[in-house]
Amino acid sequence: MLLSSCQSSPDTEHLLSNKETRQEIMGAVANDPDMTNEMMEAIMNNSGGKMMVMGNHKMTMMEDHAAMRDMMRDNPVMMHHMMTDMLEACKGDSSLMSGMCKSMMENQQMMNMMQQMNGTNGNMRMMEGMQHKM
Numbered sequence: 001m002l003l004s005s006c007q008s009s010p011d012t013e014h015l016l017s018n019k020e021t022r023q024e025i026m027g028a029v030a031n032d033p034d035m036t037n038e039m040m041e042a043i044m045n046n047s048g049g050k051m052m053v054m055g056n057h058k059m060t061m062m063e064d065h066a067a068m069r070d071m072m073r074d075n076p077v078m079m080h081h082m083m084t085d086m087l088e089a090c091k092g093d094s095s096l097m098s099g100m101c102k103s104m105m106e107n108q109q110m111m112n113m114m115q116q117m118n119g120t121n122g123n124m125r126m127m128e129g130m131q132h133k134m
Helices: 012-017 019-030 033-044 047-074 076-091 094-106 108-117 123-133
Strands: none
Touching: 012 019, 019 033, 033 047, 047 076, 076 094, 094 108
16 A cells, blocks of 8 residues: 555556546546547547447437427428528539439429429429439
8 A cells, every 4th residue: 555655657547436536537628628639539549439439420410310300390480491591502503403303303202292283383394304414
Protein backbone atom coordinates (compact mmCIF):
# COMPACT_ATOMS: atom_id res chain seq x y z
CA MET A 1 0.00 0.00 0.00
CA LEU A 2 2.79 2.41 0.90
CA LEU A 3 4.52 1.50 -2.33
CA SER A 4 1.41 2.19 -4.43
CA SER A 5 0.90 5.60 -2.83
CA CYS A 6 4.35 6.68 -4.00
CA GLN A 7 3.60 5.96 -7.66
CA SER A 8 3.63 9.07 -9.85
CA SER A 9 0.73 8.03 -12.15
CA PRO A 10 -2.64 6.94 -10.81
CA ASP A 11 -4.01 3.50 -11.59
CA THR A 12 -6.42 4.15 -14.47
CA GLU A 13 -8.61 1.14 -13.76
CA HIS A 14 -8.97 2.20 -10.13
CA LEU A 15 -9.87 5.79 -11.06
CA LEU A 16 -12.44 4.71 -13.65
CA SER A 17 -14.02 2.14 -11.34
CA ASN A 18 -15.38 4.99 -9.18
CA LYS A 19 -18.60 6.22 -10.84
CA GLU A 20 -18.32 9.80 -9.57
CA THR A 21 -14.69 10.14 -10.64
CA ARG A 22 -15.45 8.60 -14.03
CA GLN A 23 -18.34 11.05 -14.57
CA GLU A 24 -16.13 13.99 -13.59
CA ILE A 25 -13.48 12.88 -16.07
CA MET A 26 -16.05 12.41 -18.86
CA GLY A 27 -17.56 15.81 -18.06
CA ALA A 28 -14.16 17.47 -18.23
CA VAL A 29 -13.46 15.83 -21.60
CA ALA A 30 -16.92 16.69 -22.97
CA ASN A 31 -16.61 20.34 -21.90
CA ASP A 32 -13.17 20.89 -23.45
CA PRO A 33 -13.18 21.05 -27.27
CA ASP A 34 -9.56 19.92 -27.61
CA MET A 35 -10.05 16.94 -25.31
CA THR A 36 -13.35 16.09 -27.02
CA ASN A 37 -11.56 15.99 -30.39
CA GLU A 38 -8.83 13.80 -28.91
CA MET A 39 -11.45 11.44 -27.47
CA MET A 40 -13.35 11.22 -30.77
CA GLU A 41 -10.10 10.51 -32.59
CA ALA A 42 -9.28 7.75 -30.10
CA ILE A 43 -12.77 6.26 -30.48
CA MET A 44 -12.63 6.38 -34.28
CA ASN A 45 -9.18 4.72 -34.25
CA ASN A 46 -10.65 1.83 -32.24
CA SER A 47 -12.56 -0.63 -34.42
CA GLY A 48 -15.14 -1.39 -31.72
CA GLY A 49 -15.59 2.29 -30.91
CA LYS A 50 -15.92 3.21 -34.58
CA MET A 51 -18.59 0.55 -35.13
CA MET A 52 -20.49 1.82 -32.08
CA VAL A 53 -20.37 5.44 -33.30
CA MET A 54 -21.45 4.46 -36.81
CA GLY A 55 -24.25 2.29 -35.40
CA ASN A 56 -25.47 5.17 -33.24
CA HIS A 57 -25.26 7.55 -36.21
CA LYS A 58 -27.28 5.15 -38.36
CA MET A 59 -29.88 4.75 -35.60
CA THR A 60 -30.09 8.53 -35.16
CA MET A 61 -30.65 8.98 -38.89
CA MET A 62 -33.42 6.37 -38.82
CA GLU A 63 -35.03 8.05 -35.81
CA ASP A 64 -34.77 11.45 -37.54
CA HIS A 65 -36.41 10.00 -40.65
CA ALA A 66 -39.28 8.55 -38.60
CA ALA A 67 -39.70 11.82 -36.69
CA MET A 68 -39.80 13.81 -39.94
CA ARG A 69 -42.34 11.42 -41.45
CA ASP A 70 -44.54 11.73 -38.35
CA MET A 71 -44.16 15.51 -38.32
CA MET A 72 -45.19 15.74 -41.97
CA ARG A 73 -48.16 13.46 -41.38
CA ASP A 74 -49.27 15.52 -38.37
CA ASN A 75 -48.67 18.92 -39.98
CA PRO A 76 -49.93 19.07 -43.58
CA VAL A 77 -49.11 22.79 -43.88
CA MET A 78 -45.47 22.13 -43.05
CA MET A 79 -45.41 19.18 -45.47
CA HIS A 80 -46.78 21.44 -48.22
CA HIS A 81 -44.09 24.04 -47.55
CA MET A 82 -41.34 21.41 -47.57
CA MET A 83 -42.63 19.92 -50.82
CA THR A 84 -42.84 23.39 -52.39
CA ASP A 85 -39.25 24.11 -51.31
CA MET A 86 -38.13 20.77 -52.71
CA LEU A 87 -39.82 21.45 -56.04
CA GLU A 88 -38.23 24.91 -56.21
CA ALA A 89 -34.82 23.33 -55.60
CA CYS A 90 -35.49 20.84 -58.40
CA LYS A 91 -36.25 23.64 -60.87
CA GLY A 92 -32.64 24.74 -60.71
CA ASP A 93 -31.06 21.26 -60.64
CA SER A 94 -31.96 18.89 -63.47
CA SER A 95 -30.25 15.87 -61.87
CA LEU A 96 -32.22 16.44 -58.65
CA MET A 97 -35.42 16.73 -60.70
CA SER A 98 -34.58 13.57 -62.63
CA GLY A 99 -33.92 11.67 -59.40
CA MET A 100 -37.16 12.83 -57.85
CA CYS A 101 -39.18 11.88 -60.95
CA LYS A 102 -37.49 8.49 -61.11
CA SER A 103 -38.26 7.83 -57.42
CA MET A 104 -41.88 8.82 -57.90
CA MET A 105 -42.25 6.62 -60.98
CA GLU A 106 -40.75 3.63 -59.19
CA ASN A 107 -43.38 3.95 -56.45
CA GLN A 108 -46.51 2.16 -57.69
CA GLN A 109 -48.84 3.88 -55.22
CA MET A 110 -47.56 7.28 -56.36
CA MET A 111 -47.99 6.31 -60.02
CA ASN A 112 -51.56 5.11 -59.37
CA MET A 113 -52.39 8.42 -57.71
CA MET A 114 -50.88 10.41 -60.57
CA GLN A 115 -52.82 8.35 -63.11
CA GLN A 116 -56.03 9.13 -61.23
CA MET A 117 -55.13 12.82 -61.38
CA ASN A 118 -54.43 12.57 -65.12
CA GLY A 119 -58.11 13.13 -65.88
CA THR A 120 -58.10 16.50 -64.07
CA ASN A 121 -55.03 18.06 -65.71
CA GLY A 122 -52.21 17.34 -68.15
CA ASN A 123 -49.40 17.04 -65.58
CA MET A 124 -49.27 13.29 -66.01
CA ARG A 125 -48.36 13.66 -69.68
CA MET A 126 -45.32 15.70 -68.66
CA MET A 127 -44.25 12.99 -66.18
CA GLU A 128 -44.66 10.30 -68.82
CA GLY A 129 -42.51 12.33 -71.21
CA MET A 130 -39.79 12.61 -68.58
CA GLN A 131 -39.94 8.86 -67.95
CA HIS A 132 -39.01 8.16 -71.56
CA LYS A 133 -35.98 10.48 -71.28
CA MET A 134 -34.53 8.57 -68.31
